[in-house]
Amino acid sequence: xxxxxxxTAMPDVSLSALGRLxxxxxxxxxxxxxxxxGPTLAKICGGAGLVGHPFAEHFIVTGAxxxxxxxxxxxxxxxxxxxxxxxxxxxxLRGLAVAVGPESAGGVFFxxxxxxxxxxxxxxxxxxxxxFAPTELAMExxxxxxxxxxxMAELRALNARLQEAQRAAEAQALSDPLTGLANRRALERExxxxxxxxxxxxxxxxxxxxxLDHFKAVNDTLGHAAGDHVLVHAAEVLQLAARRSDLVAxxxxxxxxxxxxxxxxxxxxxxxxxxxxxxxxxxxxxEGATCRISASIGIALSHCYDPPxxxxxxxxxxxxxxxxxxxxxxxxxxxxxxxCVAAAGRAAAAVPPTAATPAG
Amino acid sequence: xxGLINRSIQRFLRDTYGPELWQTVAxxxxxxAAGFEAMLQYDDALTAAxxxxxxxxxxKPQEALLEDLGTYLVTLEPLRRLLxxxxxxxxxxxxxxxxxxxxxxxxxxxLDLPQLALAAAAEGRLVLMVRAGVPGWGLVLSGLLRAMADxxxxxALIELGAAADGQDRxxxxxxxxxxxxxxxxxxxxPVAL
Numbered sequence: 001x002x003x004x005x006x007x008t009a010m011p012d013v014s015l016s017a018l019g020r021l022x023x024x025x026x027x028x029x030x031x032x033x034x035x036x037x038g039p040t041l042a043k044i045c046g047g048a049g050l051v052g053h054p055f056a057e058h059f060i061v062t063g064a065x066x067x068x069x070x071x072x073x074x075x076x077x078x079x080x081x082x083x084x085x086x087x088x089x090x091x092x093l094r095g096l097a098v099a100v101g102p103e104s105a106g107g108v109f110f111x112x113x114x115x116x117x118x119x120x121x122x123x124x125x126x127x128x129x130x131x132f133a134p135t136e137l138a139m140e141x142x143x144x145x146x147x148x149x150x151x152m153a154e155l156r157a158l159n160a161r162l163q164e165a166q167r168a169a170e171a172q173a174l175s176d177p178l179t180g181l182a183n184r185r186a187l188e189r190e191x192x193x194x195x196x197x198x199x200x201x202x203x204x205x206x207x208x209x210x211x212l213d214h215f216k217a218v219n220d221t222l223g224h225a226a227g228d229h230v231l232v233h234a235a236e237v238l239q240l241a242a243r244r245s246d247l248v249a250x251x252x253x254x255x256x257x258x259x260x261x262x263x264x265x266x267x268x269x270x271x272x273x274x275x276x277x278x279x280x281x282x283x284x285x286x287e288g289a290t291c292r293i294s295a296s297i298g299i300a301l302s303h304c305y306d307p308p309x310x311x312x313x314x315x316x317x318x319x320x321x322x323x324x325x326x327x328x329x330x331x332x333x334x335x336x337x338x339x340c341v342a343a344a345g346r347a348a349a350a351v352p353p354t355a356a357t358p359a360g
Numbered sequence: 361x362x363g364l365i366n367r368s369i370q371r372f373l374r375d376t377y378g379p380e381l382w383q384t385v386a387x388x389x390x391x392x393a394a395g396f397e398a399m400l401q402y403d404d405a406l407t408a409a410x411x412x413x414x415x416x417x418x419x420k421p422q423e424a425l426l427e428d429l430g431t432y433l434v435t436l437e438p439l440r441r442l443l444x445x446x447x448x449x450x451x452x453x454x455x456x457x458x459x460x461x462x463x464x465x466x467x468x469x470x471l472d473l474p475q476l477a478l479a480a481a482a483e484g485r486l487v488l489m490v491r492a493g494v495p496g497w498g499l500v501l502s503g504l505l506r507a508m509a510d511x512x513x514x515x516a517l518i519e520l521g522a523a524a525d526g527q528d529r530x531x532x533x534x535x536x537x538x539x540x541x542x543x544x545x546x547x548x549x550p551v552a553l
Contacts, residue, residue, distance in 0.1 A: 119549075123548035123549075127547060127548075128448075128546075128547060129448045139547075143442060143463065143466075146441060146442060147442055147463075147467030147468075148467065149549075150438050150467075151468060154398040154399050155399055158397055161394075
């Protein structure tokens with residue numbers, strides 16, 4: 001028995017069979033002329049009329065090998081190549097070249113593909129399923145790109161909806177449904193932020209604690225609807241008195257807190273408190289009846305505290321508010337108006353309060 | 361069940377029978393108020409409840425509803441395109457069906473599509489075996505295969521046989537692969553204007 005020799009080369013294969021196997025093959029003769037090309041490559045180059053033309057007239061070798069041309073074509077085999085079409089759409093091609101036949105007569109054989117630019121190439125050249133070898137993952141790549149686009153669109157839409165829901169939930173969690181003002185939770189968050197800001201940059205703030213006077217009487221005699229109407233009205237008055245950088249919060253039934261950012265002269269705060277009281281004391285018509293309320297206000301200043309302590313300020317403003325109530329309602333007391341009590345960390349509550357007679 | 365599937369059912373019911381019917385079904389089946397999210401996962405029982413309620417309200421057997429769902433899916437252009445990537449003609453498409461679950465996973469790894477196996481049967485027929493975690497897939501797929509035959513312009517007879525050992529059995533009699541001209545399909549996605 002004689003052992004059959006292991007073949008080292010293929011017998012002849014027809015060019016049309018090669019074209020079916022590798023629809024984007026390209027065969028260059030030793031003189032650099034195009035000898036044959038696969039049907040898909042011919043399609044994107046504008047037909048089979050290229051045969052006989054110089055390779056360099058239709059293709060550019062891009063990337064690292066561009067300098068080897070138009071020199072020796074035999075430099076190309078064995079390396080990954082990038083080609084581009086000289087005419088027509090900027091379709092990038094990539095592939096590999098091998099030397100074929102005897103050195104003087106065979107030339108170079110390329111197998112090419114579109115690589116990552118496949119979707120663009122399909123669009124530009126109107127390619128179909130039949131233009132690709134079944135071994136290529138071209139269909140899968142196109143499929144994946146379309147599926148991915150659809151999935152991404154869904155994800156983007158979902159994210160937008162979730163973000164909107166989150167924003168709405170946050171706004172709901174931080175605001176008072178009746179008046180639309182900030183609620184206690186929002187106030188606490190802002191107070192902590194203001195205290196930290198004071199410590200970091202020395203920007204001071206003031207806290208005004210406001211409690212409506214005679215509100216219970218309105219509620220009891222004119223009903224809850226009238227009470228709600230008064231609360232909404234009071235919220236508007238406070239909002240008008242506040243600047244854009246301030247925060248107005250409703251912290252209880254008829255209790256409000258005003259966070260005033262920046263250093264404000266205690267006398268100005270006093271004037272502000274009195275102005276608010278005066279506005280609240282104006283009769284509020286509601287369904288034929290007239291509601292009458294007033295307000296008591298206690299104000300604490302952050303510069304009287306070292307370090308700034310929002311919680312203690314709130315407690316002290318509350319104490320000042322009840323002092324104002326005890327001294328006859330419809331008053332505003334600004335703690336530290338006559339100078340802070342210097343004791344470290346101690347509230348200024350020991351300074352005799354300056355009571356104001358409400359205007360109007 | 362994947363949100364994408366639930367949302368397809370939601371769209372099918374709403375587009376085919378109107379928003380009022382969908383609203384009634386959604387309420388009765390306790391579907392989330394805003395409808396299904398395509399990218400979230402839901403309990404299988406919710407899908408079953410939704411289909412049961414819909415069939416009940418429409419006075420239609422659930423089987424018919426599921427087949428119509430399969431037909432409807434092909435009217436969704438992105439989905440039709442993804443299906444058409446399966447093959448150049450209907451015969452080719454049928455051959456690619458076994459790859460469908462893998463293709464689905466390629467797009468969405470958590471998408472649990474039924475396992476499909478194609479076999480040749482007597483007289484040139486093809487038999488598609490459908491193995492799924494939940495019942496009903498065989499019906500949906502028969503509707504879908506019928507609609508895809510139309511899409512390719514092929515003449516095919518599709519019948520759902522009796523289920524055996526947990527598998528649905530769809531028999532496909534491909535009479536003519538190129539019976540009519542079918543709908544256009546270009547590989548490149550139309551550029552949005």
